[in-house]
Amino acid sequence: MSEQRVAVITGGASGIGRQVSLKFARKGDRVVVADYNEAAGQETVDMIKKEGGEAAFVQVDVSKQESVEALVDKAVELYGRIDVMHNNAGIGGAGPVLEQNMDLYHRTINVNQHGVAYGIIAAGRKMKELGIKGVIINTASVFGFLASPGTFAYHATKGAVIMMSKSAALELAPYGIRVVAVAPGAVDTPIIQGYKDSGMLDSMRAKVMGGELTQPEVVADTVYLVSLDEAAAITGSVVMADQGYASFK
Known part of the structure; x- marks a missing residue:
């Protein structure tokens, strides 16, 4: 692509989003770091600028x-x-199915599922409008x-993200717009660390290659690779970035 790219990253204040923002900037793209947490989001921007990025x-x-x-629009x-x-x-949606905090349930759906839908719609419309x-x-x-116990709402949202990605890819293909889902596994982020006292982390480590949680930087590498023109054949797909989590028993 001849013109410098622009990448918008939601959840860019921490975890995977911060590392994705840094990755794109290091590769020469201009990055819009988007998050609800202004202080932490600005910190990501400062990290990028310190390295000479935009x-x-x-x-x-x-x-x-x-x-x-x-x-x-911004x-x-x-x-x-x-x-x-x-x-x-995204946020975690903890709680057994019969003990759901319904406020947390709706919050999880609104952020993890509806937030992705809004992003697909807004970006898709703008890309189509601009001919990008x-x-x-x-x-x-x-x-x-x-499935795993205690994450009923979270499972619902991530299943929805997968199918929304497939559906949107089908409809946006005529405009040359790709839609891809990246599926991390046990990633060392604040969401996962929230389960450290439950024994869940030990179970996760036992299911991944190398026996250690995936670092956010590794997921960021996958996201960046999927974004490239060289990945033009990948659309409507779920790219696993899980170190074998979904395959290992």
């Missing part, structure tokens, strides 16, 4: 469609285009395929 922070509440639409206002939309923002053959990458999870 980035801006935009506060977003992905549970609100108008906020996501404003994010995409990215185009700042940099003139949008080539990559990484719908990554971009790529929309959605953070799914092995928990979109595999």
